[in-house]
Amino acid sequence: MDRDEYLERLGATTEEAADLFEHFEERSAAGRTHHVLTATRHGVERGTVIVEESDVVVRGYPSVPRILVLDPGIPSFFEANETVAIEEKLDGFNVRIAAVGAGSGKPLAFTRSGYVCPFTTARAHERLPLEEFFSSHPETVLCTELIGPETPYTTHDYEGVDTHEFRVIDIRDRESGAPLSVADRRSRCEEYGFGQPRHFGRTEPSTARETVEETIDELDAAGREGVVLKSADGQSMVKYTTESQHHEELAYAFSLPFDHGRDFVFSRIVRDAFQAAELDGTDARLRARAHALGESILEPMVSTIRDVADGETVGERHTVRGDPDSIDALLEHLREQSLTLEFEADRREDDERVVEFVKVAESSRDRIRYYLDGGTRDE
């Protein structure tokens, strides 16, 4: 591999190829070698994949910064003369879909960290007209969220989504990462019948706060995640989330406290506290949020402690549905990532296999067991 050439094509902020390529890992997928960047480095996104054999680069999806207050968060993030599009942020699994086989070979679905997920790839081919899209736009990457109650990664319920669906959140040049404008992306998605996140309108930065606050109220009441604000050209984006999302994430984290609690807790509290300071107009409103926050932390953790005491399996429960081959490939893929799986159901419905399984949360299970047996904590 000519590292210097790829270094230049990636536009890395270092001139030493080794500085960047020491963070790449080799993986085999779909019969080819993928070189995958395992962490954001030198201006190149985590999950960036180089497929040397077909000379294809698929850039990682950029990290989206977050504002903690709407005002002056929005006007200070965007240029004063920009138009800002307000779109829904979905609680799903970020998946990039690209045709990396140099014209031949099926498009693949890449996770945020650059793994090819065989299940998601199969589902994408079922649900989206990929051949048609990539024959016209071979050098783009479809950036999507896989949402719904039946995915191997997330389980958030969306009204009208019974199993799982894709929503296209961005269409980008796969190598440079340059996005289509919001308007062009939305019309191209319509052209191909791709599902999209809801669009709540356009606004000037200086007057965005009111619209965003109303949108957030509406999404919060429906238990939905939040919004992404984008400049009309698609280049700048920033996110802002709902109280119900903060609490839902804490409830998830504290249902598996020694796997996720420590990493999740502080950042979600910070989001909630700044939102409260800006938007909770009364002491009663603040008190209600505090109570919901406390419930989201304590009750799932106590429930899990009691489950461990009762000898029950603790972990993330998922249901997946699809053709038997891709379910097999998924389970193998998850095991390769050192996950311990326990199966709770496995059945056929028409031509599909439906599997219910638990990703066992071994750290939580073992630490809770240790403390319940009287183990001490040194602090």
Added chain:
Amino acid sequence: MDRDEYLERLGATTEEAADLFEHFEERSAAGRTHHVLTATRHGVERGTVIVEESDVVVRGYPSVPRILVLDPGIPSFFEANETVAIEEKLDGFNVRIAAVGAGSGKPLAFTRSGYVCPFTTARAHERLPLEEFFSSHPETVLCTELIGPETPYTTHDYEGVDTHEFRVIDIRDRESGAPLSVADRRSRCEEYGFGQPRHFGRTEPSTARETVEETIDELDAAGREGVVLKSADGQSMVKYTTESQHHEELAYAFSLPFDHGRDFVFSRIVRDAFQAAELDGTDARLRARAHALGESILEPMVSTIRDVADGETVGERHTVRGDPDSIDALLEHLREQSLTLEFEADRREDDERVVEFVKVAESSRDRIRYYLDGGTRDE
């Protein structure tokens, strides 16, 4: 300094003096050089001080492990045939007092990390008959908690303590750290008129739970910290704390979220959740704890965010009272530790100087300011 000799006297678990002594730091105090261990290493406690000039070693106070459940926490920690003493754990500042001047020179008060605190030293000489005690027991260390609303380190209120007082929690051999038995320590404290933590009785490990649970209920209702359980010989000790203490510590941490929030939050939630799982018999009791937990996290943080928005100083407020010289020395001591102080009051009451000051929480002030100005968070 003959490091090998001190290595042996300290009973370190390494045979290489350099392994231990690379963690020592030289400080000057009371006209002598103190060699201070800055972290627990090789079986030697953090805050251990060697005063080479007078050939004195003062061992650090040991870290006290914590149980998260009473049953089987207590019976699995102690031997079945041991008697367990239940004493109150106080929310104060752990200070060791020792005569390190080889007979001459005043006894000094050492903080947990081995600093000599001039203010605490002066207060200890006022409040405790140190000359009398150390002339009879020169090779011991008095392990104390400095409690009360007027100390430069903690501010927890105790009924009947108007300013600050010492409670002797242990008397140990200063070099080996070997403690007096609980009974001998309590009678020796009585002999010298030293204040002591409350003693709630003795019990067998197998039947301790009931007494400890009742004691914890009583302490919790009074807003006090918890208990330390000690084997009768004083060798083994373990702690357990109240719900009100968990929440009070969270309220403190989240009043200064970017100084203490991240470090404090997870461990206090863990304590509260295991206590809830064992002791909260009803859903209503658990729900009430969850609400109190949420209030302790969210409301102080929102209050601090609003204070920063209003341009008010945020930090730990303390009042100290004492002779003018030791107040001067204290303020210099705090500044040497890179604390930024702001003064809110400074007056004379009789012969004493009374100073109210704030240890400015610069990280919280600056991070909150940044986010309130619209700064983004990359996660």
